[in-house]
Amino acid sequence: MQLGEDQLSAMPGFSGTDKHSTMKSSPRVSGFEDIPRPFVIGVGGGTASGKSTVCSKIMEQLGQNGINEKQQQVVIISLESFYKPLTPEQIVLARKGQYNFDHPAAFDEQMMLDTLLDLKANKTVQIPEYDFKNHCIKSETLRTVNPTDVILFEGILVFYFKDIRELFNMKLFVDTDADTRLSRRVLRDMKEFGRDLDQILRQYTTYVKPAFEEFCLPTKKYADVIIPRGADNTVAIDLIVQHIQELLRGSVKSNAPQRSRHNSDSLVSRPH
Numbered sequence: 545m546q547l548g549e550d551q552l553s554a555m556p557g558f559s560g561t562d563k564h565s566t567m568k569s570s571p572r573v574s575g576f577e578d579i580p581r582p583f584v585i586g587v588g589g590g591t592a593s594g595k596s597t598v599c600s601k602i603m604e605q606l607g608q609n610g611i612n613e614k615q616q617q618v619v620i621i622s623l624e625s626f627y628k629p630l631t632p633e634q635i636v637l638a639r640k641g642q643y644n645f646d647h648p649a650a651f652d653e654q655m656m657l658d659t660l661l662d663l664k665a666n667k668t669v670q671i672p673e674y675d676f677k678n679h680c681i682k683s684e685t686l687r688t689v690n691p692t693d694v695i696l697f698e699g700i701l702v703f704y705f706k707d708i709r710e711l712f713n714m715k716l717f718v719d720t721d722a723d724t725r726l727s728r729r730v731l732r733d734m735k736e737f738g739r740d741l742d743q744i745l746r747q748y749t750t751y752v753k754p755a756f757e758e759f760c761l762p763t764k765k766y767a768d769v770i771i772p773r774g775a776d777n778t779v780a781i782d783l784i785v786q787h788i789q790e791l792l793r794g795s796v797k798s799n800a801p802q803r804s805r806h807n808s809d810s811l812v813s814r815p816h
């Protein structure tokens with residue numbers, strides 16, 4: 545499904561056309577005709593910087609929360625879905641905080657690339673869901689992701705892999721102070737994953753922090769937009785949401801002739 549004018553104009557903050565004053569208030573910016581669909585946004589940043597929270601806020605402001613997955617026009621995909629499976633020996637190490645989940649080699653780059661290429665080709669894909677408590681993929685659940693308008697792909701190393709980095713149409717880096725990230729990470733790992741403080745701090749100092757400095761932080765230079773303070777930065781999030789809405793407005797127009805659509809996706813004609 546593609547975002548139609550009706551749905552877009554229902555989005556909070558959408559300042560586009562109405563049926564009587566097409567484009568008068570917000571002229572189409574040249575170049576938007578070529579906006580790809582889906583529009584893929586990479587969201588990088590250190591652990592617990594607020595990547596997921598920023599993505600959720602973007603979804604919410606695009607009016608996408610609480611919508612049936614099949615009808616969602618914006619989806620969030622997380623890098624953790626692409627962790628390589630661990631051997632029994634590695635699981636033992638992981639339980640003691642002695643496995644490096646922050647190294648690029650921990651991820652299945654090929655699977656990530658294939659999945660993103662399929663999504664870019666508007667194919668339906670199945671994505672594993674990750675279980676942080678047990679350090680493995682939830683074998684019983686594969687998430688189906690249908691062709692969509694916007695993909696938010698978030699994770700610590702989304703900009704590390706060149707092939708994947710080049711697939712993004714927009715790159716955001718969530719930049720949150722390291723002390724804040726560590727304190728959030730400790731609370732999250734204890735509350736949500738039932739880990740003990742010793743294990744969390746050992747893993748953080750041995751692997752998480754050095755890998756952040758070696759592999760994640762250097763990718764900040766690829767970002768189009770850096771978001772200081774993460775989800776607290778409502779100004780940045782509002783601007784990004786507005787920009788996505790503008791882009792989608794262009795995309796709706798340019799893709800219309802090639803795609804079948806439902807009546808509810810009615811488009812308002814625009815001057816060229």
Ligand SMILES: Nc1ncnc2c1ncn2[C@@H]1O[C@H](COP(=O)(O)OP(=O)(O)O)[C@@H](O)[C@H]1O
Pocket residue numbers: 589590591592593594595596597598728729732773774775776
């Ligand atoms: N602005 C914020 N203020 C307070 N807590 C936050 C904020 N942003 C995120 N958190 C909390 O910090 C933890 C990590 O946030 P999350 O968005 O999952 O980060 P990431 O996806 O980068 O790992 C979560 O428990 C989340 O609820």
Ligand SMILES: Nc1ccn([C@@H]2O[C@H](COP(=O)(O)O)[C@@H](O)[C@H]2O)c(=O)n1
Pocket residue numbers: 590591592593595624638645646675676677678679680699700752
């Ligand atoms: N079994 C696992 C898998 C990953 N981690 C840590 O998760 C972090 C990445 O997720 P964020 O939401 O924080 O971006 C990464 O730093 C890994 O150390 C883990 O602890 N256990």
